[in-house]
Amino acid sequence: MNRVRLLLGKDLRILWRSPALLAVLVAYPVAIAVLVGLVAGYASAKPRVALVDQDGLPRVVELGGQRFDIARTIRRVSDDVALVRLSADEASKQLRAGKIVASVTVPSGFLADLRGMVRSPRLELRTTAGGLSSRVTQQVQALVYSLNRQLQGAFIAANLEYVELIRHGGTGAFLGRRFEILGLDGMRRLLEDLPPGPRLDRLRTFARTASLALDQTDEALQATANPIELDEVREPGRSWVLSAQVQSYALALTITFLALMLAAGATAAERDENAIGRLAHGLTTLGQLVWAKVALAAAVAFALGLGITLSFGAVIELGQVEGGEPWARLPVVLAGVVLAGASLGAIGVLLGALARDARTASLVALGVVLPIVFLGLVPREVVPAAGWISDAFPFVHAVRFFGFALYESSPWEALLGEAAWLAGLGGISGIAARVGARRLLV
Amino acid sequence: MACGVARRFGSKTALQPIDLELREGETTALVGPNGAGKSTLIGLLAGALEPSAGRVQRRAGTRIGWAPQRPAHYGRLSARQNLEFFARLQAVPRPTDVAARLLEEFELGADEEGSSSNLSVGMRQRLNLAIAALSDPQVLLLDEPAAALDPRQRRSLWARAGRLTGSGGAVLFATQALEEVERFADCVVILLDGSLGFSGSLAEYEHEHADRLFA
Numbered sequence: 001m002n003r004v005r006l007l008l009g010k011d012l013r014i015l016w017r018s019p020a021l022l023a024v025l026v027a028y029p030v031a032i033a034v035l036v037g038l039v040a041g042y043a044s045a046k047p048r049v050a051l052v053d054q055d056g057l058p059r060v061v062e063l064g065g066q067r068f069d070i071a072r073t074i075r076r077v078s079d080d081v082a083l084v085r086l087s088a089d090e091a092s093k094q095l096r097a098g099k100i101v102a103s104v105t106v107p108s109g110f111l112a113d114l115r116g117m118v119r120s121p122r123l124e125l126r127t128t129a130g131g132l133s134s135r136v137t138q139q140v141q142a143l144v145y146s147l148n149r150q151l152q153g154a155f156i157a158a159n160l161e162y163v164e165l166i167r168h169g170g171t172g173a174f175l176g177r178r179f180e181i182l183g184l185d186g187m188r189r190l191l192e193d194l195p196p197g198p199r200l201d202r203l204r205t206f207a208r209t210a211s212l213a214l215d216q217t218d219e220a221l222q223a224t225a226n227p228i229e230l231d232e233v234r235e236p237g238r239s240w241v242l243s244a245q246v247q248s249y250a251l252a253l254t255i256t257f258l259a260l261m262l263a264a265g266a267t268a269a270e271r272d273e274n275a276i277g278r279l280a281h282g283l284t285t286l287g288q289l290v291w292a293k294v295a296l297a298a299a300v301a302f303a304l305g306l307g308i309t310l311s312f313g314a315v316i317e318l319g320q321v322e323g324g325e326p327w328a329r330l331p332v333v334l335a336g337v338v339l340a341g342a343s344l345g346a347i348g349v350l351l352g353a354l355a356r357d358a359r360t361a362s363l364v365a366l367g368v369v370l371p372i373v374f375l376g377l378v379p380r381e382v383v384p385a386a387g388w389i390s391d392a393f394p395f396v397h398a399v400r401f402f403g404f405a406l407y408e409s410s411p412w413e414a415l416l417g418e419a420a421w422l423a424g425l426g427g428i429s430g431i432a433a434r435v436g437a438r439r440l441l442v
Numbered sequence: 443m444a445c446g447v448a449r450r451f452g453s454k455t456a457l458q459p460i461d462l463e464l465r466e467g468e469t470t471a472l473v474g475p476n477g478a479g480k481s482t483l484i485g486l487l488a489g490a491l492e493p494s495a496g497r498v499q500r501r502a503g504t505r506i507g508w509a510p511q512r513p514a515h516y517g518r519l520s521a522r523q524n525l526e527f528f529a530r531l532q533a534v535p536r537p538t539d540v541a542a543r544l545l546e547e548f549e550l551g552a553d554e555e556g557s558s559s560n561l562s563v564g565m566r567q568r569l570n571l572a573i574a575a576l577s578d579p580q581v582l583l584l585d586e587p588a589a590a591l592d593p594r595q596r597r598s599l600w601a602r603a604g605r606l607t608g609s610g611g612a613v614l615f616a617t618q619a620l621e622e623v624e625r626f627a628d629c630v631v632i633l634l635d636g637s638l639g640f641s642g643s644l645a646e647y648e649h650e651h652a653d654r655l656f657a
Binding site for chain 2: 003006007009010013014017018273274275276277278279280281282283284441442
């Protein structure tokens, strides 16, 4: 164990005396983590959608006696998508070029159909086969849903005015024609003046029952239009950038890059420096050398993991963001960081031993680490095979471990499972690395 | 002692089975053209390489110093750090003091804290030799040790080797310089294409084989 400690100390000293290498090793994975974050963030960014207005929608439209501010409605929709007004030709051109992900066309006659209330006006949505098309379709469906809700409100209000006319009588208008209506109240007043009799009683009962029934129309219409209401309540939880997923991925991704590349480079460097022969000349065993490199990966992962976790915790603390366990579970997270670093370090040692020189080892490590990380980012539900392959590498287990450690209220069973995965994969890689390390002596 | 020691690298045979014994108080020169297997044989004797066949026997507790042809130390560490690291790894008592002494003896003190990769070729070779000398070895295995040294350092090297054999130690050195063989060797081993071409005393080598073997 003393020799492993000496080798580890030597490697840490070499790393300390290589500030440029150290900076690259820290900055590179952090930069990759940020880039992946940005790409992932694009999933929640606003897609650009064209609005082709062939009907010349006015700024304000009056429907069912209510005024609709079209500009305000569009602004409201722009919370979800970046809506840009384009001509039909330009929209078509930009859609083909991929500059917009969809176009929504308001055909001529749309407003007339809307005002006529005889047939449903139609909007035309055109999308491409790109990855965002389903999302845009959902957002445009949400837009139509939102418009329909506002229109329903207007139509219900208009219909209720007619109901009020039926109840109380008065002057109304329909399709531009004005009319007078007696109403149930007027009918009851007329019936008061007529001589009593069974037929008159039946008419009075009808008028009273109809009036009571129509009194419930308002709520009934609202309930029919919206059988299920969705109440949205915003909690003061973490924003996307400080979410559990981002923190877990940032930690795992940084450690994966760092541990794998560092262990691979440090292992191959023993041969590059011609020191492997001197070490093998009775000073250390290959097993001790593998342990030392695994320990190096774990130690540096610990330092970087601690930095990232403390930074996240500080930002969360300063921002008074609620949710998660940034401090109480810090030791658990760091234990996971060490385990993941060691597990990935073992793979790195294997790669370094197989590559045999530091430059090739770094390239091979980079070539291996990218698919491991990107496979881990593919949702298992989308590509099951990617999930199975990912399970064979420590990255996804590290992501899950950090996720459980930071945010689950009772994570212990799940943590043990992921720790077992990390230890098992590390053990297998370590044995393979010990066998592969013989190549360093050739 | 090497008994039928051979080494292959993949399908290539670098060294045919060879028997060799290093005797106390003797300096043995290992000579042969490039690619003859000299470095492979020294690496096998040092234990840096595993033999494909045969075995290397060492007397229990024998301290062996090895200086490979290409200096073996860490370029990012200073000369002092290299010496201290290898001293600790060899469990040398008072490693810091020993490192300081060797820095002085091998005249490495001028830039002892700078990265050893920035040292001159000659200084790197001196560091290589200093590491070999860390454990106060009884057997020194030197692979072309004088190639990058200036005349003064060469004299110092051979004086050190002479002191070792004078105190009952053994030295094996590989070289291409025949004058070094003639001046410092007691015995000569000649390798040709991975095979033993000659093994005997310097007198036998000079009178019987030298011209023929290097013709």
